[in-house]
Amino acid sequence: MxxxxxxxxxxxxxxxxxxxxxxxxxxxxxVHNDPERNIWIPERLTVPLQLQVAFNEEEILFRYRWPADRPHRFADLLHYTDGRWQRVDRPPVGPDPHGLTEDRLTMMVDDGSVPEFQRYGGYITVGADMRDFTRHDPALGEDDGYRRKYLPATRTDANDWYSIADAATLDGLHGAGYFLDLWHWRAQLSNPIGRSDDQHISWYRLYDSGDGPFTSNWDGTAEQPRLMFDPERTGIRALRWEDVTSGRTDDATPYYLEEQSAVRFDSRHEWREGTVIPGQVLREPTGARAAIRVQGEGRWADGHWDVTLRRALDTGYPLEDKILHPKGIYDVAVAVHRDGTASRWHYVSMPLQIGLERPAEWVATRFDGELPDWDRVDVREITLFYPGQVSWPRLTSEIHAGAPYIAEGVPVKFRHKEAQLAQYGVEIEFENxxxxxxxxxxxxxxxxxxxxxxxxxxxxxxxxx
The missing domain is CATH 1.10.287 (Helix Hairpins)
Structure with missing residues (x-):
């Protein structure tokens, strides 16, 4: 008993x-934030974006509108503290606590030469062991910043970022149009001068030819800025850290540094603790990098960014830009950085097919004259989602249950909604x-x-x- x-x-x-x-x-x-493992989950997993597209005989215009609680207009600052100048240019994991990471919008464009893009969008550009992914091999952290986007056919081993194909293969792919055009609007480093940067993705994320809309203001030898604000033109020599971090800037106080409003840095001036000078100097771009302009002004108001980009249908740079034609069908995918985030902490869209006077998933509006009447242009609301750490090698491997559908060419939007993809992205970050x-x-x-x-x-x- x-x-x-x-x-x-x-x-x-x-x-x-x-x-x-x-x-x-x-x-x-x-699920929890873990900066040591490069993990930070946003509070919102999806964000809406409104898109309008219009074109005439010579140009195409894209108008974007998306929510942002506040504008973030700073990036890459030079901060005078503890008696010396220091660069503030490496954004943290997740949102910058001081809000010092500019808002950005990017759009990838293809003309059908990258067939996987039409079906799977930006997923195909995310390779193995990308920068700011959780590192499973400590040795990979040594050159983390270099492992950026590329297209699958430019690698001989899908699981090895460094297995880059030989030069002849890369040249042949590129000549056949195997690259994505990348439009890149930046709230500080392009918007103030009415420009968007222009890049493309092939074996790497590359800048188009020509001078970009910004250049470094850091003198590495002297460890100080090269230029400062011209006090006669702007009324100031520099900004204050407390104003920059609190968002206390207005149109009367410049938050960016242009070549024409800058003078050589005065190292003899008695600089105060907390002085700030922009780390990049804006300038007029040239060549292919000057192809995309901001129509009017990219503006933040009432909790939303409203940005319109315009570009010639034919830029004259067929190996760097996708040349567009009336009656053509093109694929785009949009992404935004907001809330002071950079790198992989963004929201992305599924691919969208746009027709220019031709039946497609969405048909752009034809207009005559200089500008369209936006009230007459159809508005498409797109859901952007947080993609997490989902890579193309993973999606096409046996570990992914949907890999057989990808092998058969079934588009992602036929099987998933944006909210599902966001949830999957979070699950992958915590799969162990x-x-x-x-x-x-x-x-x-x-x-x-x-x-x-x-x-x-x-x-x-x-x-x-």
Whole structure:
């Protein structure tokens, strides 16, 4: 009798212990921010964006409108603190606590030469071990910043970022149009001068030829700025850290530095603690990098950015830009950085097919004259989503249940909604923790069943005795 009571007590304690373990495991979620592992999950996993597209005989215009609680107009600052100048140019994991990372909009464009893009959008540009992914191999962190976007056919091994094809293969692919045009609007480094940067993605994320809309203001030899604000033109020599970090800037105080409003830096001036000078100087771009202009002004008002970009249908640079034609069909994918984030902490869209006077998923509006009447241009609302750390090698591997559908060419939008893709992106960032919790739950469940059966057996056995 005593032995049976002891066994019953032990089984009861096991049952209670396993129950408490189950409650603990299910009561403490695995999703949490972990900067040491380059993990930061945004509060919102999806964001809406409104898009309008119009064109005439010579140009095409894209108008974008998306929500942002406040504008972020600063990037790459030079900060005078502790008696010396220091660069503030490396954004943290997730949002910058001081808001010193500019808002940005990017759009990839293709003419059908990259067939995977039409079906899977920007996913195909995300290779193995990309920068700011969680590092499983510590050695990869040494050159993390260099591992940027590329297209799949430019690698000989999908799981090795460094397996770049030979030069002849790369040249042949590029000559055949195997690249994506990349429009890149920046709230500080292009918008103030009415420009958008112009890049393209092939074996790497590359700048188009010509001078860009900004150049470095850092003198690495002297470890100080090269230029400062011209006090006669602007009324100031520099900005103040407390004003920049609190957002206390207005149209009367410049938040960017242009070549024409700058003078050579005065190292003899008695600089105060907390002085700030922009780390990049804006200038007029040239060549292919000057192809995209801002129509009017990219403006933030009432909690939204409203930006219109325009470009010639034929820029004259067919190896760097996608040349557009009336009656053509083109694929685009849009992304935005907001809330003071950079790198992979952005929101992206699924690919969208646009027709120019031709049936497509969405048909652009034809107009005559200099500008369209935007009230007569159709508005398309797109849902942007947080993509997480989902790479193309993963999506096409056996570990992904949808890989057979990708092999058959089934477009992503046929099987998933944006909210699902965002949730999947978060799950991938915590797949080890989720798997571990699943095993704990499974073992706990089996132990609960076993302890319950043993308890019942002991109780029934005692009754028979």
């Amino acid at each position: 005593l032995r049976r009571r002891s066994a019953l007590l032990a089984v009861s304690l096991l049952f209670v212990g396993v129950m408490l373990l189950s409650l603990y495991v299910h009561g403490t979620g695995v 923790e989720i798997r571990r919790q699943w095993w704990i739950s499974l073992v706990a469940g089996l132990l609960l069943i076993a302890s319950f059966v043993l308890s019942v057996s002991l109780i029934l056995g005692r009754d028979r005795s």
